[in-house]
Amino acid sequence: MLKRSIGIGMLFIAGHAYSSNIVVTITEDIQANDKECSLREAVEYINLGLPEEGHNGCGGENSSNVILLEKYAVYKLNQQLKITQPLSIKTTYDTGLKENNIKGLNNAIIEMAGNERIFHIESSDDKRIQVNLSEVSLQGCGNDSCRPNQGGLILNHEYLVLDYVKLSQGRANQGGAIYNLAEVGENIAPAFIEIKNSLIQHNHATEGGAIYSRLPSFRIYAAVFSDNKTSDLASANLYTQLPTEDVENLKLLAAANTISSTTFNRNEGYVLNLRDNIGVNNVTLMGNSAGVRLEAPAGKGYIANSILLANPHPVTAQSANCSKEAADQSVLQNNLVSEECGTGDANYPNQIWQGSHIFSGNILEGACKVLSEDEDALFCPYQVKEEQFLGYIRPRILLNYQALADSPIVNKGYAQVGTTEQVTCASADQRGVNRASDNTLCDRGAIEITVPDASGLIGRDILAGEIAEMSVSDLIGDSDLVPAEFCDSLFSSNPTGKAWQAGCVQIEQTQTSSKGQLTIDEQGKIIYTPDSAWHGADVFKIKLVTSSTRFNTTKPYVEIRVQVIQAPENHMDSDKIKTSGGAVAGYGVLMLMLLAAWRRKK
The missing domain is CATH 2.60.40.10 (Immunoglobulins)
Incomplete structure (x- = not known):
């Protein structure tokens, strides 16, 4: 009850900004005709069409389809929640406080206490709906007792947008975190996933350890995929089952489904399979048990400006950064790769890394050693710094470089050669740092190296x-x-x-x-x-x-x-001066001001 009261109090203080939104007032998964509003009841209220009389303590006249959760609160579900109408679920908190204004670090948690997935998103009619999750964390039960066939955390049939979301502990046969039912048919818009600024971690599945999508139907930007597991070696952690239909009419290097400014680290199994109509740009893909499966026979899938290193095969332990199907015609431009990926596009060739010392300290995660302790490692290991939501792998500038151009990462963007089509660098890196707009000074990988230009x-x-x-x-x-x-x-x-x-x-x-x-x-x-x-x-x-x-x-x-x-140390404290009671005094002054205003009005 204390947690519930704090949350409601904070929302009242915030004023009219939240007056039309639906405030969840209880963390338990209940359905009762009372004054409390649970998350389940809030979703049901929106599914009912926002009736003016409200529903079991949720909503009422002029309510919106936005559901507010309290920061850090844990909302437990006993069964999955089905979403059939457009809605948004987000965490609310006082963004004016310095210690609270870092997105992703205040997330409310929606946890599956039963043996099912958390959300089943499917419209009640043929019209595609949009569901937004912002600054919330979804946490599955974390073991095989809650292993649905499809979608360990989310089964998506609609347009799903995730922003500053953490998806973890999902288990399924297909799609440890998300199963995306992207089917094409008459009058059917395929399901689509948009993921940005989010962490997909510790999810397991036979196929699609993190995400399983029937067709290429997603856009991923500034995200981290870490510690996910796919047990089927023919699959991948970000897995697309079928190719796009009518690929011959697709434009070259203009994929509609993109993965950019994203880090893949410590995943087990292949990270992703590249099909036609999928584009990968400015990605750091390192320290996984296997890299990318190249499956784009029409040559309409690409990987550009990225880093694919230190991804050994899970069985042979040999380098497996790229695994090509016999008919693959994927376009690889300006990447830092190992030999099996090849030189790629002749106009914007890959750079083949010949070294052997990849990570400082020879670890995949943790603090980076200083240059005097480790002078030739190319990267710092993955690290989440204090007051940050997402970690990253930082390239190192080594002391044996005679010029900055000696780095295989920094300023390796290319200017366009004649009319040859080129994938330019992503506009910003994983942290939101802007890159060079002309693509000639941007860095390979998810991180753009910064040098302070002010004191x-x-x-x-x-x-x-x-x-x-x-x-x-x-x-x-x-x-x-x-x-x-x-x-x-x-x-x-x-x-x-x-x-x-x-x-x-x-x-x-x-x-x-x-x-x-x-x-x-x-x-x-x-x-x-x-x-x-x-x-x-x-x-x-x-x-x-x-x-x-x-x-x-x-x-x-x-x-x-x-x-x-x-x-000097202060020795002037006196027991004749009381400094406590400031909050009480403040409330007293406020009450006097309100009484004065009331008398003036009368």
Whole structure:
């Protein structure tokens, strides 16, 4: 009851913005003619056509087809929910609070407590409907006791849109998370899935460990597929059963069904099968037990500007980044691949990676080693950083590169050659970072390497006798600090007068004289030690050389402003001054103001 009251209270405070939406007030899966509104009752109310009298505590006059859930709340279902009318389900929270404004980290959870899938989406008539799920997580029961034949979490016959959604623990024979019944017939629009900014993880199926689609009928952008499993080696985790009909009339390199700016990592079985009318662009596909099955005999499927590496065959353990059918004519442009994928398009050829050291630390997930510990690994392992919903695999800029052009990833976009058709880079990467619009400076894979173009700022308030610990790791972009022993090769002399530290750090006082000592390590951790118990501020700027900025001959560093404020310990507390009761006093003032307004009106 406490959780329920908090949720309703927050919605009342939000005001009229939510007045017409349907607020779910209870997490249990109940159906009763009372004042509480469960998720099941809310969906049933919309399926009934939004009657003005409401339904079992849900809705009423002027209600919309938007269902609101409370952040972090867990809504358990005993049986599947059938959706027959257009609707939206989303999590609501106060976006004005800094700690709450990261999408994907506040999701309400819809959990299957029984032995079925969660949603069966199918219109009650021939008209295709749209169902939107935003900032919610669907969680299956996670074992084979709840293993439907089709769709472990969702059976979709309609137009389904997922945004900042997590799909996990789904089990099925076909489509561990989603079964997409994309059939074509007279007066029938095929089911379609649009997935963006979402995580599909820990789903299992015999065919289509994550998604099973009857026909190519999906659009996936800025997503992560991780730890899904397909047990049938002839299938794939993102599996399309049948090719598009009438493929001969399709335009070359203009696939209607696209997967872009997406990461596939640690999936078991082939990741996807590429059919005609499917396009893959700026994808990072690494660390899976197998890569891509190429099945596009009409040459109307493509993979471009992507990275396909470190995907060994699950049985032979040999490289299996690309597996081609005999009749396949897939178009591969400008990818970083292994030998079995081939050179691809002669005008925009693939680059064949000849190295062997792919992941830093030889792990698929976790923290990246610094350059002095691992100097030649091409990528950092998959990592989800603090206050982020989706993780990613970061390319490294190595110290043995003599120029940035030596990287097989960075700035490897191509300008168009004559009238030859070309797949240009996706407009933004998996994190929403914009890429070069002309395609000549964009990076291969799901991540566009960034270098800060403005000064960052860090600071700490400390008491006398304390030290200030800070970090610059989030302010140096997608680069690493160069090791101290590398600095002599960059600078003819050392202006610091001391031994080099990580990043070849140089300190410039800006507003005050120096009042302490600073140390920094390759992870970007700073320790500032005051030289005495002074009272006030030490304001300065540090210059740090990174693996990327070192190539800039005029400004080979990033600048970060630092401010440390030190104060003496406060011993002035008095038991004659009470500071509690602020909330009560605030409510009292509010009540007085309301009473005054009421008297004025009277």
